[in-house]
């Protein structure tokens with residue numbers, strides 16, 4: 001029997017997260033109650049918390065895995081005791097947007113189907129969540145050999161797989177992945193597994209090292225190599241110019257240019273740079289430009305005359321959930337290597353802080369409201 005109250009981290013206004021005691025959600029006959037074991041800290045939640053994009057109070061956290069503790073009388077296919085990964089958005093599959101596979105634009109999809117109380121916002125930063133009927137098709141069982149954390153990471157992996165499906169790539173194509181944070185590294189690995197030649201960029205050497213291990217054919221630090229101590233003490237010796245992408249890419253692609261570039265950092269200047277490095281008919285995919293209102297000067301003839309597509313991808317595609325689960329649970333994409341920090345529920349604010357201001361050795365940050373395993 002679940003208790004009647006639980007601990008939850010409640011968003012009370014911009015940059016304000018408080019550990020509070022709230023009622024354990026009651027479930028309806030078509031719903032599940034899940035005890036949360038792990039919840040990933042995701043940049044989209046961070047933005048909502050920092051900028052106060054949604055009215056408080058809310059309980060955030062949408063990359064959630066845990067154990068079913070109660071299944072409503074009308075639920076088929078799940079029972080108490082099962083370890084599951086949750087999916088908070090599921091499209092209706094019938095509306096105009098869905099018939100065009102624009103699932104993220106479907107009205108039902110935009111409703112959040114998982115809550116720990118207040119206006120539904122994911123609820124993963126709490127001990128228990130209520131899973132509504134319309135998101136049950138996205139719930140996935142976690143195999144015995146896999147961890148809750150692997151389950152929690154299905155959601156970000158799904159978003160990357162969906163984005164890659166928007167690219168018109170052939171095996172052996174050359175793809176730039178700008179930014180090797182957790183999302184960029186997932187891109188690098190999935191593209192490498194699909195037979196692409198990936199050139200990965202990031203400012204942090206530790207991330208480039210991991211990108212290599214995840215299958216990048218080449219890595220590049222836009223800031224260039226750090227100056228050696230000898231050079232610093234002899235200021236007159238000029239620092240050699242760092243090779244830039246404009247000279248590396250022609251070599252990497254035998255003069256053809258990139259087939260595609262994926263931008264996983266919200267930097268506007270990188271978009272124009274990528275657009276110049278992509279071949280005619282190639283694609284630039286934006287994955288991190290979620291803030292509205294920026295006006296980026298872009299030579300639009302590169303789109304019209306050079307036929308370079310500028311495309312975006314947002315959120316997940318639950319029809320790719322089975323394939324996502326295969327990639328993660330088989331460990332072809334070993335997401336455990338992305339998780340550098342785990343915090344108990346009471347330290348969720350610290351977890352968000354670290355994810356907001358990553359250190360050279362931090363990647364994915366996870367909150368573990370339940371015991372990490374078991």
Ligand SMILES: [Zn+2]
Pocket residue numbers: 042043044062063155156
């Ligand atoms: Zn997420």
Ligand SMILES: [Zn+2]
Pocket residue numbers: 091092093094095096097098106107108109
């Ligand atoms: Zn729909």
